[in-house]
Amino acid sequence: MTDSNIQLISTVSEDSKLVLSLQDVEVPQPGADEVVIRIEAAPLNPSDLGVMFGVADMSTATQTGTEHSPSITANVPAKVMPSLKARMGKATPVGNEGAGTVIAAGSSPAAQALMGKTVAVIGGGTFRQFLRANVQSCLVLKEGTTAKEGASSFVNPLTALAMVETMRAEGHKAIIHAAAASNLGQMLNRICIADGVDLINIVRKPEQETLLRDMGAKYVVNSSSESFIADLTAAIVETGATIAFDPIGGGQLTSDILNCMEAAAALNMKEYSVYGSDTFKQVYIYGALNRGPITLNRNFGFAWAVNGFLLFNMLGKLGPETAMKMRKRVADEITTTFASHYTHEVSLAEALKLQSVAAYSKQATGEKYLITPQK
Amino acid sequence: MTDSNIQLISTVSEDSKLVLSLQDVEVPQPGADEVVIRIEAAPLNPSDLGVMFGVADMSTATQTGTEHSPSITANVPAKVMPSLKARMGKATPVGNEGAGTVIAAGSSPAAQALMGKTVAVIGGGTFRQFLRANVQSCLVLKEGTTAKEGASSFVNPLTALAMVETMRAEGHKAIIHAAAASNLGQMLNRICIADGVDLINIVRKPEQETLLRDMGAKYVVNSSSESFIADLTAAIVETGATIAFDPIGGGQLTSDILNCMEAAAALNMKEYSVYGSDTFKQVYIYGALNRGPITLNRNFGFAWAVNGFLLFNMLGKLGPETAMKMRKRVADEITTTFASHYTHEVSLAEALKLQSVAAYSKQATGEKYLITPQK
Numbered sequence: 001m002t003d004s005n006i007q008l009i010s011t012v013s014e015d016s017k018l019v020l021s022l023q024d025v026e027v028p029q030p031g032a033d034e035v036v037i038r039i040e041a042a043p044l045n046p047s048d049l050g051v052m053f054g055v056a057d058m059s060t061a062t063q064t065g066t067e068h069s070p071s072i073t074a075n076v077p078a079k080v081m082p083s084l085k086a087r088m089g090k091a092t093p094v095g096n097e098g099a100g101t102v103i104a105a106g107s108s109p110a111a112q113a114l115m116g117k118t119v120a121v122i123g124g125g126t127f128r129q130f131l132r133a134n135v136q137s138c139l140v141l142k143e144g145t146t147a148k149e150g151a152s153s154f155v156n157p158l159t160a161l162a163m164v165e166t167m168r169a170e171g172h173k174a175i176i177h178a179a180a181a182s183n184l185g186q187m188l189n190r191i192c193i194a195d196g197v198d199l200i201n202i203v204r205k206p207e208q209e210t211l212l213r214d215m216g217a218k219y220v221v222n223s224s225s226e227s228f229i230a231d232l233t234a235a236i237v238e239t240g241a242t243i244a245f246d247p248i249g250g251g252q253l254t255s256d257i258l259n260c261m262e263a264a265a266a267l268n269m270k271e272y273s274v275y276g277s278d279t280f281k282q283v284y285i286y287g288a289l290n291r292g293p294i295t296l297n298r299n300f301g302f303a304w305a306v307n308g309f310l311l312f313n314m315l316g317k318l319g320p321e322t323a324m325k326m327r328k329r330v331a332d333e334i335t336t337t338f339a340s341h342y343t344h345e346v347s348l349a350e351a352l353k354l355q356s357v358a359a360y361s362k363q364a365t366g367e368k369y370l371i372t373p374q375k
Numbered sequence: 376m377t378d379s380n381i382q383l384i385s386t387v388s389e390d391s392k393l394v395l396s397l398q399d400v401e402v403p404q405p406g407a408d409e410v411v412i413r414i415e416a417a418p419l420n421p422s423d424l425g426v427m428f429g430v431a432d433m434s435t436a437t438q439t440g441t442e443h444s445p446s447i448t449a450n451v452p453a454k455v456m457p458s459l460k461a462r463m464g465k466a467t468p469v470g471n472e473g474a475g476t477v478i479a480a481g482s483s484p485a486a487q488a489l490m491g492k493t494v495a496v497i498g499g500g501t502f503r504q505f506l507r508a509n510v511q512s513c514l515v516l517k518e519g520t521t522a523k524e525g526a527s528s529f530v531n532p533l534t535a536l537a538m539v540e541t542m543r544a545e546g547h548k549a550i551i552h553a554a555a556a557s558n559l560g561q562m563l564n565r566i567c568i569a570d571g572v573d574l575i576n577i578v579r580k581p582e583q584e585t586l587l588r589d590m591g592a593k594y595v596v597n598s599s600s601e602s603f604i605a606d607l608t609a610a611i612v613e614t615g616a617t618i619a620f621d622p623i624g625g626g627q628l629t630s631d632i633l634n635c636m637e638a639a640a641a642l643n644m645k646e647y648s649v650y651g652s653d654t655f656k657q658v659y660i661y662g663a664l665n666r667g668p669i670t671l672n673r674n675f676g677f678a679w680a681v682n683g684f685l686l687f688n689m690l691g692k693l694g695p696e697t698a699m700k701m702r703k704r705v706a707d708e709i710t711t712t713f714a715s716h717y718t719h720e721v722s723l724a725e726a727l728k729l730q731s732v733a734a735y736s737k738q739a740t741g742e743k744y745l746i747t748p749q750k
Contacts, residue, residue: 047650050650274422294671298663303688309677
């Protein structure tokens with residue numbers, strides 16, 4: 001066992017600087033219900049970017065530190081500083097999930113059972129070499145599954161499953177998904193095909209249309225097309241979709257979706273109502289790919305809701321039984337339904353090179369980074 | 376009994392014209408469970424304006440008809456026409472509520488019991504002289520209550536009560552109300568004082584602040600003030616309000632409310648989270664005083680919802696028992712808690728004079744029109 005444990009941290013200082021750097025900490029000892037995992041792979045999710053430098057003005061970022069231990073320094077805008085009181089001066093670990101091998105286990109039977117196993121783990125700052133975690137945060141991967149295959153076992157798979165479960169729990173019968181060519185979107189497409197749920201995929205590029213159609217998607221509409229509104233409305237008429245999930249937020253897409261749902265509902269209205277249709281229309285915004293204002297051009301009556309959607313809150317709403325079922329399905333289907341694809345692998349140090357940051361902060365659909373902390 | 380029954384109707388024709396006019400129809404005969412009410416007073420609510428001419432471009436309105444039976448003609452924009460298929464060529468009656476005397480009753484005991492009584496009534500087009508209504512749509516007013524006092528027994532009183540009941544049902548502990556100096560706002564203020572619920576009133580003018588404070592309001596903030604954001608946040612910190620009701624919609628007020636709720640919640644956060652606080656923040660938009668885009672400047676995390684709010688939908692959600700309790704309270708307190716004030720009384724013909732329309736369509740807070748169809 002090694003005595004070096006490099007982790008990636010994000011720190012905001014009183015003088016309005018954000019510093020992203022590596023830190024060598026002690027390899028932890030597990031408590032009774034805990035294990036220590038050698039993290040071998042951890043995906044760079046959009047939510048991680050938020051923790052890393054969401055609060056800073058990255059146009060001011062400069063490369064600091066050394067070749068061996070690079071760091072990045074950027075300015076935090078004055079208006080953001082008051083909201084950061086709780087993290088001021090504290091090293092915030094980064095990384096929402098990952099996978100690796102259990103190298104130490106606490107005394108409890110549940111912890112002991114994980115010794116030597118390849119597990120996926122959620123939370124705690126996975127962009128590090130050795131992570132201590134409660135057994136509840138671990139998901140044992142099936143024999144033969146690699147850490148790289150299991151690295152994205154929580155955020156995307158559970159979010160995609162939570163969307164389908166939310167659709168069911170709230171009485172809708174088909175789903176609209178925006179930015180649908182993403183890793184998450186591809187998973188959702190596979191789940192919906194397997195479960196016989198109609199899914200309308202909204203993408204922005206012709207090649208993304210092709211990608212999803214080649215994966216068996218029946219409904220794919222392109223928001224860059226001139227016929228987008230008509231295409232989306234037609235797909236809603238055909239499927240009856242009244243719930244949508246949008247990771248973009250800023251701009252008019254949420255509004256367009258609600259207006260198309262209302263136009264579809266209006267076709268079935270026998271009597272005109274100044275209040276619009278009584279078909280309830282729901283959009284969940286689960287990301288902030290566009291941090292600009294959300295603009296709602298209200299032509300969709302009064303039976304509607306736009307909600308923020310956060311996996312952890314939704315799991316609470318769906319209940320522990322559904323959550324357990326979801327985790328089991330992920331472990332069973334991690335190399336099929338829930339397979340992730342990475343276009344780049346970087347070490348912890350490489351992740352802190354300005355040119356890497358510039359590349360992965362684009363969050364281009366289809367590009368995905370994997371951090372390999374042991375490299 | 377008379378044989379004239381003038382009613383106000385709104386008609387959209389194939390050639391994109393909206394015509395508001397008076398029509399003389401037969402005095403109806405009641406069915407077994409119905410009564411006929413001589414309507415003596417009916418309020419002009421914002422929702423009625425929507426039915427009357429919400430779909431037209433009123434800058435093109437001209438006075439047509441005769442001195443005795445005036446009408447108004449206006450153009451309907453081409454882009455609105457497709458949504459009007461269901462009302463094309465049909466005379467749509469106007470008027471959501473009113474009150475008057477039951478002059479004929481059907482054979483059922485429930486109908487007979489209303490004979491001669493002064494009742495308030497919901498639905499059916501109350502801007503007319505004689506209305507047939509199901510007994511379920513009627514609320515018997517207490518002995519001594521006049522039709523004018525009871526004219527607004529449904530829309531405003533039940534909406535105000537539904538806000539308080541929704542707050543309770545959804546687990547919030549204090550309310551924010553925008554455009555709070557309105558008749559509805561004054562009712563809500565009286566209900567909250569009576570029930571011991573903290574209410575933050577948002578107004579736009581100093582005289583509205585004074586009005587509400589003179590009525591015992593504890594929290595009044597002025598959205599035109601430079602310290603609005605700070606004032607609203609301070610009031611939220613003090614009351615813990617996490618639910619708001621906004622009749623405006625267009626603009627940034629909904630966004631400001633959510634951001635102030637989040638700023639208040641952030642004061643209690645022990646750990647910084649990129650997802651914002653886990654305090655759930657709810658805004659219901661129950662009107663369209665501003666029909667422009669709703670702009671959400673998202674700095675309020677992921678635990679939030681913005682919903683349309685429509686009385687009839689909410690009554691369904693709250694259940695029949697709560698709805699019955701609400702109606703009884705309205706009848707008991709119609710001259711106190713639920714008292715309405717009218718600044719103008721107009722006959723059906725006067726309501727169709729262009730100068731009246733220009734005045735009441737301003738929907739100025741504190742100005743309220745009452746239609747007296749028997750005048």
